[in-house]
Amino acid sequence: MQSGDQIHQVRQATDIVELIGQQIRIQPKGREFVALCPFHDDSNPSMTVSPTKQIYKCFACGAGGGAFDWMINYHKMTFPEALRFLAERAGITLERRGRESGDQPNDRQRMSEATEHALGWFRATLGRPQGATARAYVEQRGISPEMVEQFQLGCAPDAWDDLAQDVAANRWDPRSFRSAGLIHGRQSGSGDIDRFRHRLMFPIFDGLGRPIAFGGRILPRQTPSDREEAKYLNSPESALFNKSATLYGLHLARNEIGKRRCAVIVEGYTDVIACHQHGLSHVVATLGTALTTQHVGVLRRFSEKVVLVFDADEAGQKAADRAVEVFLGGELDVAVSILPDGLDPASLLEQADGAARFEALLSEATDALDYQFQRVADEYRGASTMAGQHRIAEQYVDRL
Ligand SMILES: [Zn+2]
Incomplete structure (x- = not known):
C-alpha cells in the first residue's frame, strides 16, 4: 500500500x-x-x-x-x-512499503526496459532488408498496415546473434535481455545468441499496453531447415510475464469489451488481428494455454459474458470442454461457438460476407451448459455398452 x-x-x-x-x-x-x-x-x-x-x-x-x-x-x-x-x-516513483523483496521490482523494471528495447528493435527490423520475408508473409496473410502498427508487429531476422550484437553495440545490459528470455549464452564458446530467429514477432502487452513478452511465428524458408523449429515460440515466463493471466490483445480490446459487456476469445494471434481488422475489436486470445481462473478474474472486471470461439477439429473441441469447466466456476455467462469445418476466424473473415457470418456465429453461440450437455449426449449415444453409458452419465453429474 x-x-x-x-x-x-x-x-x-x-x-x-x-x-x-x-x-x-x-x-x-x-x-x-x-x-x-x-x-x-x-x-x-x-x-x-x-x-x-x-x-x-x-x-x-x-x-x-x-x-x-x-x-x-x-x-x-x-x-x-x-x-x-x-x-x-x-514521473513519480512510488515508495514500496511492506515486505516485498528489494531486488524484485528492480529486476522487473530492467526486464521491462529490455523488452521495450527489443520491441523497438524487432519493429525496426521489419522495415529493413532483413525484414523482407516477414513483410511478404504479413501481406500474404492479409494483415493490413494499420494492424501492423496497432499490434506493433516486428521481425526477428534469420541470423544467430543480430540482437545480441546490437545489445552489446548499444551498451544495453545483456543480463536483463537474458532474464527476459530474449538472448541466452552459447552452449559452447562465448557470447550470446538470440532466442527468436527468422520469425514474425507478435509483442504481448499487459493491460496498460506495456510490452511484457513476445510470440514468434516461424517464417517460410526457401530451402527447408535441417533444424527442428517450433511453429510458434513464446518468451519464457518471468517476473514480467505470467502466461496464464495474460490475454493477447486485451489492451486494444478492453474498451470495446466494456462497451459490449462481452468478450470474444479466439485461439491465435493472427485470429485476433483478423477480427480487429474487420471491426470486431472485443476479441482477445489466450497464449497457447487453456483458459484459467486468472483469465476469468481479469475478464470479470469489465465483461458479463464471454464467447469462446473454437475450430471444429478434435483439439478445438477438447479445449472447449476444458474452458467451459473453468468458466462454470466463475461468475460470467459463457457461450461456445464452434466454427464451420476447416475454417479458423481469419479464413472465415477473408470471405466476402465473412464479418457478417462471424457476427452471426457469435450471436448464435450456445450457452456453455447446453453445449456441454450436447457433447455428453453425443458421447452417451456413441457408447457401445451400458456400463460405458453409465460411466459417461456419472462423469457429467460429477462435473456439475
Ligand atoms: Zn454519459
Missing part, C-alpha cells in the same frame, strides 16, 4: 484535461471541455471535463469523477493499477 501523501502527490501531478484528452476526443467550450461520453451511447457531447475542478461529468448518464475514477471506470483498472499508471506517467 502507498501512503495517502503519495496518492495526493500523484493526483496533484495529473491534469485531467490532458489525461482524458490523450485518450478520447475533447473540444474546448468556454472555460471547460466537452466530449462524447464513452459511458453511454452519446450522440451530442454530454460529458464535461473541468480544468478548474479537475473532474469529468456526464449530464446524461451521471458518470463522473476525478483522474483515478477515469482510469478505473474507463480503463477498468483497479485502484493500485491506476495509481501505478498515473504515477509512472507523472
Whole structure:
C-alpha cells in the first residue's frame, strides 16, 4: 500500500484535461471541455471535463469523477493499477512499503526496459532488408498496415546473434535481455545468441499496453531447415510475464469489451488481428494455454459474458470442454461457438460476407451448459455398452 501523501502527490501531478484528452476526443467550450461520453451511447457531447475542478461529468448518464475514477471506470483498472499508471506517467516513483523483496521490482523494471528495447528493435527490423520475408508473409496473410502498427508487429531476422550484437553495440545490459528470455549464452564458446530467429514477432502487452513478452511465428524458408523449429515460440515466463493471466490483445480490446459487456476469445494471434481488422475489436486470445481462473478474474472486471470461439477439429473441441469447466466456476455467462469445418476466424473473415457470418456465429453461440450437455449426449449415444453409458452419465453429474 502507498501512503495517502503519495496518492495526493500523484493526483496533484495529473491534469485531467490532458489525461482524458490523450485518450478520447475533447473540444474546448468556454472555460471547460466537452466530449462524447464513452459511458453511454452519446450522440451530442454530454460529458464535461473541468480544468478548474479537475473532474469529468456526464449530464446524461451521471458518470463522473476525478483522474483515478477515469482510469478505473474507463480503463477498468483497479485502484493500485491506476495509481501505478498515473504515477509512472507523472514521473513519480512510488515508495514500496511492506515486505516485498528489494531486488524484485528492480529486476522487473530492467526486464521491462529490455523488452521495450527489443520491441523497438524487432519493429525496426521489419522495415529493413532483413525484414523482407516477414513483410511478404504479413501481406500474404492479409494483415493490413494499420494492424501492423496497432499490434506493433516486428521481425526477428534469420541470423544467430543480430540482437545480441546490437545489445552489446548499444551498451544495453545483456543480463536483463537474458532474464527476459530474449538472448541466452552459447552452449559452447562465448557470447550470446538470440532466442527468436527468422520469425514474425507478435509483442504481448499487459493491460496498460506495456510490452511484457513476445510470440514468434516461424517464417517460410526457401530451402527447408535441417533444424527442428517450433511453429510458434513464446518468451519464457518471468517476473514480467505470467502466461496464464495474460490475454493477447486485451489492451486494444478492453474498451470495446466494456462497451459490449462481452468478450470474444479466439485461439491465435493472427485470429485476433483478423477480427480487429474487420471491426470486431472485443476479441482477445489466450497464449497457447487453456483458459484459467486468472483469465476469468481479469475478464470479470469489465465483461458479463464471454464467447469462446473454437475450430471444429478434435483439439478445438477438447479445449472447449476444458474452458467451459473453468468458466462454470466463475461468475460470467459463457457461450461456445464452434466454427464451420476447416475454417479458423481469419479464413472465415477473408470471405466476402465473412464479418457478417462471424457476427452471426457469435450471436448464435450456445450457452456453455447446453453445449456441454450436447457433447455428453453425443458421447452417451456413441457408447457401445451400458456400463460405458453409465460411466459417461456419472462423469457429467460429477462435473456439475
Ligand atoms: Zn454519459
